[in-house]
Amino acid sequence: MTAVGQVLRLTLMLLRAYSRDFSALFFGFAFPLMFMLIFGALNFGTFRVSLGVADEARNPDSARFIEALRGVSSFQVSTGSSLELQALLEKGDRDLVVLIPQDFRIAPAPAGARVPAITVVESRGAAQEASIGKAVLASLIDQLSFAVTNTQPVVTIQSKVVSAAQLRYVDFLTPGIIGMTIMQIGISSVAFGFVSDKQRGVLRRIMATPISRRRFLAANVLQRVLLAMLQVMILLAVGVFVFGVQVVGSVAALLAVAALGCVTFLCMGFALAGWCTTENQVPPLTQILTLPQLFLSSVFFARDAVPAVVRPIADVLPLTFLNHAMREISTGGATLAQVGGDLVGLSLWTIVGFAAAVKLFRLESS
């Protein structure tokens, strides 16, 4: 029997036991699904980008452009002077301000000639809205240029944003619920399972057999990654087929980020399992690790809902990075490179978690 064969068979055996564990199934699978269905059905209004437009050209072309912006239903368009709009942006009343220059026109430009440059100012407080707004804006401008130059778009992927047009609450919610579930499965399944097995002497019994610790742990990690990814796909499928959620970016990129998130939270789970000596410690310590992230990491509500005082902390929580990256991909069509900052953040947490797990987690007593 090869090492891989042993690990895979053990993974299957672990999955079989999991499939009979009613409470694990409830908290790992049914619970997030209920959240998804309830919050998805509540649908807290549509998600809108508040867009300020300062028209300095005041010509038919700029009017046509503004008309096109108003046609995008996820935009709430208001006009005004550049100065007053930027003041509103500072106060957080606008997510994005678009400055249309005096020389604006919608016409083919000869090669090498200066083309009118639209300036976009974004609010730092509403990064989510601003980035979605920019993505929609970019594709709108592309469409206008293609229409003018009578060419076919070279890349069509971005035009999906405009056709999706309306970003609803459930579109915002789905990546958040997925992130929450990854955190729950990663931390709870390891902490609850291993501490109970440690306390009952199960691990001691297994370590009395010749299986290598490495392979035993590999199967346990693989089992949980598979479970979490299965749940991610179930939630995504419910989002897409029940609520009509549109994943703008690549599903593969979304799953890749989800997998990284799994690893991050599994490391934390192993660290926690090593820290706890009795089963009684597991529920409160799990809550201490997960609850703040549940409320501060934009699972259900955008970052604006987080009080400004705790934002510096909220911004560096692992679930914040995970949710932000998945949301950018899912609703804003971002690529993996565009969410690189989040991936770096998640990776740093993974390193911290892994180091803590190596330090704290033991399969056997000395």
Place this chain on the structure above:
Amino acid sequence: MTPIITVADLTKRYGEIDAVRGVSFEVEEGEVFGLLGPNGAGKTTTVEILEGLRAPTGGRATVAGVDVVAHPQAVKARIGVQLQASAFPGHYQARELIDLFALFYERKVDAPALLRAVGLEDRAGQRAEKMSGGQRQRLSIAVAMVNEPRVLFLDEPTTGLDPQARRNLWDLIRDIRSRGTTVMLTTHYLDEAELLCDRVAIMDGGRIIALDSPKGLIEGLLAKGFTKPVLQQQANLEDVFLNLTGHELREE
């Protein structure tokens, strides 16, 4: 004949406490060897060192031809263990637990045959957590036999069992011995040691204070002029209990 277990000057220190202070003995192939002693005598620590579960502080030990100190992992493949106060992973049927442990040894086994050998053939589909104490102990012996071990370590196997279940387990241990497997048994029950063991070592305070066959130990004591203050009864309460309730194993 070379002994299957050789222990020489074994010591184990936990911080300030000397749990094992220089233990030496040998176990012959095919015998049932008992390790007796009060709680804290160092029995379990000694056995766990031989099982490759703990590293000794000093001394040497060889089990089934493997140097336990140098290769604790290798010895695990050649022995079977039944640990005190341990449990099986949850949510598995008896048959699946046999297969799961066979996987740990990278073996394929005939699970029904192993269950038949311990009298659990009709419990193959039952979850371990739903079994009675006696059934669970028999299952744990079946699991300990998945790798056809040369030595079987049993740590207090009959603790907490009713008289019928204890007798049933004794028969099983005799049966395992008759098939040539060496058994190393730790127990609190002296009647059990007297009935099952070819030789016993008595430990106290981390040392072996006596080692002989049960008969030899008793004769040695009598030779020192020991007499029981009360005349031995012809029957005891356990005899009454078994006479009334029978030897038949109860299905709890």
